[in-house]
Amino acid sequence: MKALAWHGTHDVRVDTVPDPTIEQPTDAIVRVTSTGICGSDLHLYEVLGPFLDAGDILWHEPMGVVEEVGSEVTQIAPGDRVVVPFNVSCGYCYMCDKGLQSQCETTQVRERGTGAGLLGYTKLYGQGPGRSSRAPAGSSGAVRANQGAREST
Amino acid sequence: MPTAWQAVEYADIPGGEAVLVLGLGPIGEMATRVAQHRGAGRVIGIDLVPERLDRARSHGVETLDLEEHDDLAEAVREMTDGRGPIAVIDAVGMEAHGSPVGRFAHKIAAMLPDPVARKMTETVGIDRLAALHMAIELVQRGGTISVSGVYGGAASPMPLIQMFDKQVNMRMGQANVKRWIGEILPLLTGEGDPLGVDDFATHRLPLDQAPHAYEIFQKKQDGAVKVLLQPQSG
Numbered sequence: 001m002k003a004l005a006w007h008g009t010h011d012v013r014v015d016t017v018p019d020p021t022i023e024q025p026t027d028a029i030v031r032v033t034s035t036g037i038c039g040s041d042l043h044l045y046e047v048l049g050p051f052l053d054a055g056d057i058l059w060h061e062p063m064g065v066v067e068e069v070g071s072e073v074t075q076i077a078p079g080d081r082v083v084v085p086f087n088v089s090c091g092y093c094y095m096c097d098k099g100l101q102s103q104c105e106t107t108q109v110r111e112r113g114t115g116a117g118l119l120g121y122t123k124l125y126g127q128g129p130g131r132s133s134r135a136p137a138g139s140s141g142a143v144r145a146n147q148g149a150r151e152s153t
Numbered sequence: 154m155p156t157a158w159q160a161v162e163y164a165d166i167p168g169g170e171a172v173l174v175l176g177l178g179p180i181g182e183m184a185t186r187v188a189q190h191r192g193a194g195r196v197i198g199i200d201l202v203p204e205r206l207d208r209a210r211s212h213g214v215e216t217l218d219l220e221e222h223d224d225l226a227e228a229v230r231e232m233t234d235g236r237g238p239i240a241v242i243d244a245v246g247m248e249a250h251g252s253p254v255g256r257f258a259h260k261i262a263a264m265l266p267d268p269v270a271r272k273m274t275e276t277v278g279i280d281r282l283a284a285l286h287m288a289i290e291l292v293q294r295g296g297t298i299s300v301s302g303v304y305g306g307a308a309s310p311m312p313l314i315q316m317f318d319k320q321v322n323m324r325m326g327q328a329n330v331k332r333w334i335g336e337i338l339p340l341l342t343g344e345g346d347p348l349g350v351d352d353f354a355t356h357r358l359p360l361d362q363a364p365h366a367y368e369i370f371q372k373k374q375d376g377a378v379k380v381l382l383q384p385q386s387g
Binding site: 002004010011012013014032033034035036037038039040041042043045046047048050085086087089091096099100101102115116118 | 155178179180246247268302303305326327328329330331332334354357360361363364366367368370371379380381382383384385
């Protein structure tokens with residue numbers, strides 16, 4: 001598949017990368033139909049270069065169609081139109097119960113002392129190289145949008 | 154959208170009162186619309202990019218152009234009975250214009266060998282704090298500052314004497330996206346388009362134009378405010 005990869009400050013390229021696969025039973029694979037460029041992507045584009053490696057894939061505002069789900073995913077199914085929050089959160093921990101998904105204790109990046117993992121946002125937030133459109137914690141993360149959801153925000 | 158929603162939630166704007174939004178990029182502009190939708194009395198927006206000011210004005214935001222004011226704090230106080238707005242949303246973060254030292258330092262950091270640059274970014278607090286310091290200056294005594302713009306420094310100098318003296322409340326953090334979905338989704342899928350999301354994106358480009366998309370968004374060229382990449386098109 002094609003993906004947008006960081007190669008250096010002010011240098012992003014569309015690369016051909018391996019297709020994502022289901023790695024955990026809570027994963028989902030989403031065919032992205034729209035993804036926004038966020039102001040925080042510009043931090044990666046410019047000032048946070050030291051935290052990136054060439055080939056890191058940038059994406060965190062995706063909307064799309066579910067292609068495949070892991071065995072523990074029950075709330076979304078192939079064919080569903082979904083929006084995937086950039087917080088990677090489990091939905092059942094102390095912090096998620098308090099509505100603080102950005103601090104999810106299951107996905108906190110403890111080795112860096114940071115909060116919940118963020119999709120496509122470097123090793124600062126739990127993303128190793130080459131992560132593509134695999135949505136971790138798809139069972140609690142992705143939100144079904146269905147028809148009528150607007151692909152504009 | 155959830156980031157803008159949380160920015161307004163955290164700003165804790167009493168019904169009918171004024172909120173000022175620093176920075177009219179996609180988050181700031183959407184925050185003005187959310188604040189209007191949720192009953193803010195006045196919504197004031199500040200930026201220096203003409204297209205962004207025009208967009209906000211067309212949605213009923215009172216705008217101030219940074220290029221036209223030497224004393225922003227005074228201009229804001231004149232608009233707000235001398236007290237300043239009870240809530241300020243800082244939607245700028247690290248990308249602020251107009252701070253040559255910070256900009257220079259960031260460029261230097263980006264050009265250093267990785268371990269050194271990381272250390273500098275994490276511990277020296279190379280940051281463009283101008284917007285946040287301005288928020289502290291502008292907010293009404295006892296008011297609330299809601300920070301949605303991302304700051305990256307670990308040891309950023311802050312005017313604590315002024316913050317304590319003014320009894321400033323401050324809230325910040327990454328959006329807790331799922332927390333706000335229940336309130337937001339009906340506004341996106343129901344009748345009408347109360348937040349004007351249908352025409353919010355300024356650019357919809359195929360994935361192979363992503364390098365160009367990043368460039369125009371970063372340089373604020375071609376009216377770029379919100380850029381969507383649509384891999385199935387093009």
